[in-house]
Amino acid sequence: MSAASAAEPALPAATAPGTDRVPPLSAGSGPVKEDLNRTWWDKFGHSTIVWGLRAAVLVAFLTLWQITAGPVIDITFVSKPSLILERLVDWITDGTLWTHTWITLQEILLGFFFGALAGALVGYLLASFNLLYQVLDPFMLALYSIPKVALAPLFIVWFGIGMDMKVLLAAATVFFLVFLNTAAGVREVDRGLIDAVRLMGGNRRHVAFKVVLPSSMTGFLTGLKVAIPYALIGAVIGELVASNQGLGYLINASAAQFDTAGVFATLVVLTIVATILNSGVAVLSKRINRWKPLDEH
Template structure:
């Protein structure tokens, strides 16, 4: 009997992918392609700006942006301002997640509560959250508290609606079966409702990551002398395009790191669930 090779499976009815045969090699090659694509885009940007395909005053150069990042690191701006934005985004994200998940679960579990309070939630949700920033600054001052509360408010609604939808979509038949087997309400929640809602909750968390940064940065841009939002405002006020892009690059790195942490947590908590890639 001959040994089967990976290529033999590519034309089978199951359509076994290369990612399933050799996931490490597939992941490595995927990252190599991503890095090459990024390098090509940056090279095209650099060449186009220097060839005057577009005005470099407004687009800057990738080399100038990385030089601005190096200057920020040498001057201590990164150490001084990045932790402020990180604190505002992380604390606001955690507070908004806990509050939104709790309230969303209550609304999803108790249908009468949802029917009673739904118009009020929708009315508050319809308000542009950025428009609340001046009010929060008026109430809580220009310190870190106003940015945390604004971030938590934005994250709250995203997590709330996803949690609510996840709990409502949980199988009622399965809950009834578990109850017939003698399970009490806490066990039904722990074994059926919560696992069923986790996928929707993590969707809300991943969507909330950039909005958490939006809340922190918008608050800093409106009234603050610290944070990445302040760096962005200062750079644009000085017509420093490279500095502005450097501040945006910092936000991209923070957002990507947050998202990677959420994905890793999702894979760990949902390891029992087969994920279709």
């Protein structure tokens, strides 16, 4: 055996010529494996702490309210949690709460749906045509600046005091918020993406549905989130101005009788409705934005 052949290191069996075996990875090389056997606390510990602190803040606030209402603050103006709970139980038992809540909920959902649908379509179409958007934008902003409370008497003249008036008032409130946010999302689309699609042979339809529409979803969803409380405001304002049913009517009737507990009980129900609607939009946002990186959700 020559010195050259003696000095040449022997090849491992796994890399010998004519074999397909792969040598085992040495320690410290290759992909890092993460142990997926996490404990319950590792998965839900942070959210548990957050929700626990939220509950603690709520309990502390209600306790302080209950203690100070009467001895410190006039109960006529602020009521107290125990009286509010008692009023809610009474209304649930005799069916008052279910009847009026269902009326208001229909007005909110219908107004939110039609207002959001119209706002998204008009915002997307107008923002897609630059000249048309520049011409109509000042008029849309002028209409948006009109207080929606001022529209209620006009809507009563046009549509009466039935449910249609409340639905349209809620829809008019939602429309402008969704329109402005959707239009802003369309106009802020990255021009580089549009140019890239066109360089690859894409036509206007490809640009509209593959680039502009997905990119404008952020503005659209922002408009939905912002519009939820305004849908409630529109429906309740219509009921406050002229109605004999709904949660707005309950607020009016309770206030007329100096029933502060009834007013606060109705506000609690409206808060719960708004929370449920916000949660629904949050779920929708996660499903629509699945294509985005996790840190952008």
